[in-house]
Amino acid sequence: MASFLDLEEEDWELQAEANKRSKNLFGPRPNEPQMQLYRLSWTASAPPTEEISFGQNMVVHGTSQLKSLKAESNDFFQVFIIRQERSWTSLDISRELLQDFIDIFAVFPPFWRCIFTFGKKSNEDECDFPGFKSRGPIRMIMDQPTIESAYVVRRAELNHRDASEGQSPWSIRQTAVYHRLCSRKDASHDTLCASAFPSLKSTVLLVSPSKAVEKKISRLFKLALTQEEGANPCIVHSLIVADSVKGWMGYISWLEKHVKEVSVRITFADLEPPQGDGSDEGFTFDVDDRQALKVSEDSIIDLQIILSTLRSTVEGIRHYCQKCCTLAHHIDECSCVAALQELDAYIEEVNLCIDRAATLKERVISTGQLLSDLLRYEDQKALKDLNKQSQEENRMMRSLAEKSTKDAEAVKVLTIIGLVYLPTTFVAVSQETLSSFLSADFKVKNFFSTEFVQKDESGNMSVTGDTWLLAAISLPLTILTISTWWLCVRYKVSQASLKSLTGLLEGCKGGWALRWRRKNQPRVGDTENPDVQPSRPGILSTRTWSTGKLTLKDG
Template structure:
C-alpha cells in the first residue's frame, strides 16, 4: 500500500478513517505512527529530524500473535517499521534546488505462509514507481516465485534494497552543491543582487497548527508546492555571496572589498545545512545498521525456517554494506566541510573584530582631535575673557570719569560760546544776552558730526565681527581634518 501527497508539505491523499481502517487491517505496529506524524500540511517541517527503526518479531511457535488463517496469518511473523530520508532535486525551488524528503515504511512477513504486506508513505510517487518497476521485472518474478516463505523473504529483501538505495543516493551531488556554495569557482560571475533574509517569503497561507492524525489526513483546498526549505531562507544556488567575501579575505590583511556583515549569516546558514546533512546521514546509517542486525538475529532464531536463504541474504548484506560505506564516506565529506566552514566563521569573526578595532581607533582619533580643538577654543575664550575683563575695568573707569566731567564739560562748552553772554553796561549792571542763531549753528554742526561718529563705530564693529567669523570657520576646517 502506497500513500502519497501532492507535495511533501501537503496532506496525505487519504482520510483519517481510511488510514485507520488500513492500518487496523494490516495490524500495523503502533510505533509506526511515530514515523507517520511528521507528514501532513505544515509550513515548516515538524519532527523532521526524527528517525528510527522499530520491530516486533514473533518466531516462537509457542508465542504466536493474532492468527487469521483465512488471510494467511499464522501469528508467526516479522514486523518492522522505519523512517529514512534522502535528498531530491526540487524544480519548484529556484533559490535552493534541493529538498530533503522522508519515507516511512511498515513491513510484515509471515514466516509460515509467506504473506507479506507493505505500507510506504512518501510525499511523492517516486518510491511507488521504483518498487513497482522492481516487482514487475522478469528477473524479480523469475527469482522469487513466492512458493515458500524463504522465497518471499528474499523478495522482501530486494524491496528493502530499493528503499535503502534511495536513502543513499544524490547525497554526493547535494554535498558538492554545498561545497560549491562555500568555495565557488574563481571564474564565476558575481551575483547581480545579494540575497537577504527578507527576499524570500512563504507562499503557503497561514493556517492554524494541526496535531496528530487530523493534520495528516484532513482535506482542504490543495496548496502549491512550498518554495521554502525548513528554517531560514537560504542563499541562491551555487553562487551565494560568500564568494566575494572569500576572494577579498584571502588576498591579504586588507579586509575591505565586498565583505559585509551579511556574509556571516550566509556562512552560518551553510553550516546549518551541513549539520542537517550530517545528522540525516548518521540516522540513515544507524537505521540501515539496525535493519541488517535485525535480519541477522532473525536468521539465527530457532524459529526461523531451515530452508536455505543464505545466497539472497548475502547479496542483501553486501549491498547494504556498500550503501552504509557510501553514507559514511559522505559523512566524512560533510565533517570536512563543517571544519572548513568553522574556519571561515572564525576568519569572519576576526575580520569583524579587526574592523571594529579600526573603527574604534578612528573614533578615538576623531575624539582626540575634537578634544584638542575644544582645548584650543577654550584657551582662546580664556584669553578673550581676560582681555574683556581688562577692557571692562578700563571702560568702567572711563565711564566714571566721563560721567563726572560730562555735565560740567557740556555746560562750560555752551557757556564759552556767544550763545549765552553776560555783559555789563555803563552803570555796572550785568545783563544776559541769548543768541538763537548761534545755537542753531551749533546744532547744525554737532548733529551731523555725531551721526558720522556712530557710522564709523558701526563700520569698525562690522569689520571685527566678520574677522571673527572667518577665524571660526578656519578652526572648524581644522577640526574636520
C-alpha cells in the same frame, strides 16, 4: 507476553497522539486516490499451469476491499502506497481508512511514530524521526511465523524551484515504510517454489515514496513475472535505501560550495583598502555573513543527525533482511546475498557522508571564528579612529579655549582703557548741547560750559587757560571709577570664597566632633581603662570608693 502488554499500553498513547494530530496529519484531496496497490499473485491453482500476474495502481476504496485483500491467498506480494501533494502537507488519506488498514493487517504500534513525521508543519525537528523498529519472528494464528518492521528514510532531492538568494535548491523529504512477512495460508505452491519467497506473503505500506521508487518497484514486479528474484522483499528494501542515499552527496557538495564562497571572501578580504580613492571595498562582510554561517552550521548539524539515523536504519534493515532470508529457508545462493552486499555498500556510503559532514562542520566553525575575529578587529579599528577624532576635537577645543582666554584678557584691557577715558571724555563734552535745554535768560556757569579749545576768526585753534580743569576733574573721577570697579569684582570673589570656606568648615566641624566623641567615649574591656565594665540590662553596677578610714559603696 510482557512485551505484548507493553505494546498494547503504548498503542493507547499513540492513539491519543494520533487523535491530537489528525487535523494536520490527514487530509484526502478530492478526485485523488487515498491508497493504491501494486500486487503479485498466482493466477491458477493447479501447479503445472501456475503463472504470476502483476497488477499496479489499483485503487483501494474502503474497509471491505482491505479485508478481501488480507484474505486473498493467491497474493504473495502487496505494496500499498499513500501519497501527499507536497512534503509539508497532510497525507492524502483519511484517518479512518488508515486505521482500518492498521487493524486489518495487525500493524504493530511503533509504525505510528513513522506516520507522525508527516503532516502540516512550520518547521522540522530532526529528533522527532524514529529509528528502525522490528518485531519477530513470532508465532501467530495457525502457527504462522511472522516478522514485521517499520522505519523512516530521509532523502535529499532538488526541488526545481526558482530559489531566491539565501534559499536552498534542495529539499529534504521522507518516506515511511512498513513491511510484514509471514507464511501463506495456502501451501499448494510448495512444489513449484519450496525455497522461494513466493511461498511467503509480503505486505508493504509506503507513505509518500518518491516517483523513482514507484517506477523501480513497477519494474521489479514486471521482472518477477519471469524471474524469482523479483519477489524478494530484500530487494525492495534495497531499492528504497538506494533512493534515500543517492542525493546526500550532492547536498553536501552544495553546502560545501556555499560555505567556500563565504570562506574565500572572508579569508582573502583586504582589511586595509587604498586611501583616498573613495571606495570601501576592503571590508565587504558584516554580521549578515556571520548569520549565514550560523544557518549553514545548523544545516550541517541537522545533516549529521539525519545521516546518523539513516546509518542506524540501514543497519537495522540489513539485519532484518537476514531474518527474511532465514524465514524463506534459503540455503543456496540467492538474491538476498546481493541485497545484503548492496546494503553494506550503502552503509559505507552513509559513513562517508557522515565523515564529510563532520569535516564541513569544522570548516564552518573555523570560518565563523575567523569572521568573528575580523568583526572584532573592525570594531577595535573603529574605536581607534574614534579615539583619534576625539583627540583632534580636544585639541580644537583647547585652542578655542586659549583663544577665548586671550579674547577675555583683551576685553578686560579694553574695559580698563574705557574706564580710564570715560571720565575724561565726560568732562570734555561740550556744554552747548546741554545749554539748549535751559532757558535763554539763564546760563549755567560751571565746568561743563568750559571750552578748552577755541578757534579764532582766522581759523587758528588755541588751548585756553582753563585746561588744568580737565586734569583736576578727570583724575579724581578716573580713580573713583576704577576703585569702584575693583571693589565690585573683589566683593564677588570674596563672597564665592566665603561660601566655599563655610562649607569646608561645616564639614570639618562635623568630622572633628565625631572624632572627639569616639576619642573620649570609654570602650568596653579597654586594657587602658580596666575599671570600665559592660553594662547589662536589669543589673545594677556596684562601685566602691575607698579612702584611708572610710569606705563608700554605691549600688
